[in-house]
Every structure is written in structure tokens, then in C-alpha cells.
Amino acid sequence: MRRYYFGTLHLTLFFFLLLGDTSLLAQTGPAGIRSSATNELWLVTEGNAYTDAGTSLGTDGNSIQQWNDISGNGNHATQTNASLQPTLSTNKANGFSSLVFEGSSSRILSSGLNSNGEVSIFVVVMLNGLTNNNDGIIQGSPAGNAFTTVTSNKNIGMWVNTGNGNLWGRGIQSNNTTRNIPQTTALSTGQFYVVEQHYDGTNITQYVNGTVAGSTSYDGTLKSWSDFGIGRQGNESLNGEITELIVHNVSLNDAERIITENYLSAKYGITLSANDLYDKDDAANGDYDYNMVGIGRIDASNFNTEAQGNGILRISNPSGLDDDEYFFFGHNNDVLGTFGNGDVPSGLQGRWFREWRVSEVNSSKSSVDIGSIDMDFDLTGMTYANVADIGLIVDTDNDGVFADETPIFGATDLGSNIIRFSGVTAIDNNMRFTLGTNNLSGSPLPIELMSFEAIGEDHQVNLFWSTSSETNTSHFRIEKSVDGDEWIKVEEVAAGGNSTSQIDYYTIDNEPYSGKSFYRLVQFDNNGDFKAYNPVPVYISNEEESGSMVLFPNPTSQDNINLSLRELSGKKVLVVLRDITGAEHFSKITIVTSANEIIAIDPSKKLAPGTYLITASSENLIYSEKLIIK
Secondary structure, three states: OOOOOOOOOOOOOOOOOOOOOOOOOOOHHHHHOOOOOOEEEEEEEEOOEEEEOOEEEEOOOOOOOOOOEOOOOOOOOEEEOHHHHOOOEEEEEEEEEEEEEEEEOOEEOOOOOOOOOOEEEEEEEEEEOOOOOOOEEEEEEEEOOOOOOHHOOEEEEEEEEEEOEEEEEEOOOOOEEEEEOOOOOOOOEEEEEEEEEEEEOOEEEEOOOOOEEEEEEEEEEOOOOOOEEEEEOOOOOEEEEEEEEEEEOOOOOOHHHHHHHHHHHHHHHOOOOOOOOOOOOOOOHHOOOEEEEEEEEEEOEEEEOOOOOOOOEEEOOOOOOOOEEEEEEEEOOOOOEEOOOOOOOOOEEEEEOOOEEEEEOOOOOOOOOOEEEEEEOOOOOOOOOOOOHEEEEOOOOOOOOOOOOOOEEEOOEEOOOEEEEEEEEEOOOOOEEEEEEEEOOOOOOOEEEEEEEEOOOOEEEHHHHHEEOOOOOEEEEEEOOOOOOOOOEEEEEOOOOOEEOOOOEEEEOOOOOEEEEEEEEEEOOOOOEEOOOOOOOEEEEOOOOOOOOEEOOOOOOOOOOEEEEOOOOOOOEEEEEEEEEOOOEEEEEEOOOOOEEEEEOOOOOOOOEEEEEEEEEEEEEEEEEEEEEE
């Protein structure tokens, strides 16, 4: 048994696929709040930390030269001095990567920001120790004064008093008056926090995990903070880690703040001490941790009525959004593409792997009804014959099954590859939804792809694919991604051109990402046209990770199928049995209680002879084994 995640894509299941999440000009900032017009800086460590000037993604332990800004403003944070660079640490906060600052000299700078008298700052940070007098999380200074030790130029800042662990900071007004934030809340070492600082024109207020930590008044002005330093203030570096940092050069209203807090909480597995409203990130609710966005209203001055974030789905035009009502949704990070004829309702031939789930609640977490909503899906890079073929599927009885539902058709084409389901009323609190098609064969393909496989082992990924026919094909490109959204080239392989017989291809990625990642095949025609096929996931384990999975008997006639999980005691494990089309035949979540746990695999129906795939996944590990039914 080899420890990897094995994925296979078959052409007959092809529906549409993702070339990359694109954004509208609306609420495309973090959590669907604001846009690049005010979201001055958005730094996410996972998939955006480079060892050079933005070409080579870092791996665990690498020194990081550039931390890419994904706000759309290109305000990348950089550190060209190798001795001052932070390092990348993978699989940290809820499995996401962090940048590590060692408390001595490491730091990184985003310069040229449009500073303002109002600003909202969010940082997901963990202290590894209390090293200096006031370890710096961020410091904003005038251009050319980054990390200055001159107190009068530390115009905005957030740091930790290492004597007592208290968070504090400041703002310096245009008249040079310093306004320090009272120290009220201590941060413990070894855990991640959502910390915030809001300059709203009247007060400077800090929050820790959603609760006010300290506040002071100011006159609404601030000296320039266009040099935005991270991981250090003056000559005192942070001894800790940062996973994400968000800067708006306006003060967010309270509804926008709460939605952003829930986005960071869901993504990084941090429990908020106030307004923890989105709970579909919990394991018991399916771990819908990804790209959480939301709309909501506290009152006529505090609201957000449309949201997209950096995902493909935008919601807008709620018909009945009242005071103290919110609508959040996040997805399960599964691959965008068809699932096959398994869990699909009558009238559809396939559905996406990816699912979204909703929290539609008030501040007491009671269910509410915000009325109808418009749902826009950006299908750029996806193949579909006609918008009329696409159906919205909602799990209205909330049983986790889509096969017993009725798909919603009638989407309209808005142009630019965006389709809209208008006035949707079927989605309520706790419900799941996804997209499906009634026309799997609606788009002819230049090749007949038999299979695409990615197998990770021994710190490399072996990639295999086969075609049964090709027409005017030029070459194939293998691409990889850490999140299924941002893709980089691995290798290009010459194609057969024109063929009516089977051709087998093979290549290797000798520098795979640690942990879970995705690979996809892109086929290019001689005329320059190209088509990307559904990604497949791969898992490359770290050296220190342990545990194993043994499947027995194998092959079997299905009289008894058993799974042995070894050295995984105390871990929560999801076991899934699928056929080669991706159709699910068995699924079970279990808490492993012994060093050699035996799990009986008991599909609801007798399995037809053939090849199946069993996966067992915990928080940081995925094991996979082929099962042969005789």
C-alpha cells in the first residue's frame, strides 16, 4: 500500500471545468466585502508565497522573497535580503500555510499603499514566543521610512507587549498627536487569533476573535502609512506566524466586519468569542471552510447586500434582508467538474463535485429568511453546450443527498461566461447546493481522453494519461495548483497530432507541493485552441507524518470488505468508496479509538465487478487503495 491520493478522470463524465476563479467588478474582496477599490492589500500565505520575484512557489521551510497581493492592486510584500526573509511553514492553521517570523530580524514590506485617515486591518497571527519588548505585527510609516525606529513615524501599528502578552497599537494624527490603544487583552502563545484594528474616523478599536480588545479616540486624521511593514516594528520582530492579512483603506461597517471575521474563522478553524455565526465550517456540518462569503444587515447604516469574494459564485439582490439577518455560504473545496450518474436527481446526467452550504441566521444563530436571491456563476473556462442545460440542485430536505431533489432550470446568460439564476427561493439555512447538467455530451472534444491519473509517492508525482483518438492536437500541458484556483505549468508533452488508436503518455513532477494539491491536463490544438480537463487531487505526505491503511481481502467478491487504519488513534477519519466514475457507494466518518482500527465497508447495494477506490482522509493525511470486486 502506498500513501497517496489517486485520482482518475474519464471523458464520458466531462461537464465543465475550472481554468481559474475570475471576479466581477463587485464585492470581490475577502468574504465578499468591498473590492480592489478599497481593499488595498490582501495577503494569503497559502499558494502565494514565493522564493523569488513571483515565479517559484515556496515549499515547507523555504525562505520567502515575495508574498503576492491578491487584492488586484499588485501591492506585493517583498524582502530581497535573504538574511531578513521569513520562512514558509505548511499545514498549520486548519491545514493552511503560514509565514514564520523568528523574532530577531525577519520582516517583509508592502510599499506604495494609498494611506487614508480611515483603515480596517485584519491579521491572522500566532505568537510562538514573547521575545522583545513590543514584538511588531504590523507598522505603517511614510514612504522611505519602513521599519523606522523613530517613534513619531510609527504612524499606525499593532504589536504585543511581551511583558504581559497584551495586544496594543497606535495611530498618529496629522498634527503629530499619538493616540495609543489601551492594553486590555493578552494573546497566548501557540494558537492562532483573528486580530483587527479599525480607524473609523472617530475611534481606533482593536478586536481579538470578534470581541473588542481596546479602543481610543482620534481626530479622524492619520499621518502617511504608505510603507506597510509586516512582522516587525522598529527593531523588534515578531516571534510568530501570519497566515493572512487584509487592509482596507476605509473603515468597514459592523456588518462587513462581522462577515470578514466569520470568513477568517471558517478558513483557519478559529472560534470567535462573539458573532461566530457561520457554522458550516464545523466538522459535524461537513467542513465547508473555503471561500466563505456573506451578505447581512445590522441596520440601515451597517449592511452588505452582494458578495462574491475570489470564487466563481456571486449572490445579490436579497428581497427580504431585514435588520439582524445574515446569509453566509462556503464550499467544500472539492474539484469543479461532474460527478457522474451517482448522486444526481432525475433529469440530470451529472453534477459538480463541489458543493456549497448555507448559514442563514441572525445574531442569535436562529434561522431567518432573507427572501429570494440572484445567483451568478462565472463559468469562464468551462465547457457547456447551452445555458439551458445547466440546473441548480438544492438539498431541500437537508439529508445530504441530491438524488431525491428537483433541479432548478431557467438560468439566463449575462454574457462574459456568466449565468444567472434569478429570484432563487429554494435555499434556506443549513442547505447544500451545487450545479448539474442534462447534457454531458453537449460539447464535442478534440480528443477522446480515456483516463488521467496522478500518483504521488517518494516525493514525486507520476502522471499518466491515455487517449483513444486525437484530431489536430499539438501538445499537452500538465499544470498544478495548491487550491484548484491558481495554476502553474509543470511540463509540456508533444501530442500525437492525428490518431485513431490508443496513445499512452507519462511524465513526472519532481518538485510537488507538500500536502494536498491538484493536477490537471490541458490539451492544445494546432490552431491554438485549448481545453483544460477536470483536476485530480494528490497528497504528498511530510516526513513526520505517520499512519497507514490496509484493505482486506482484496480482490474480494464483496462478502466482507474491511479497512485497517493503523497509528491513527484519536483522529477523525472520513472513509469513502467510489467507482471509477466518481459515484459514491459508501461513506462514513469515524473517530479512530485504537492503534489498529478495523472498519467494515458495507455498501448499500451489491457492487458490480470492477475496480473501485477507497480513500481514508484525516485533517492532514489522505490514504488511498484500489479495490477489485470479482
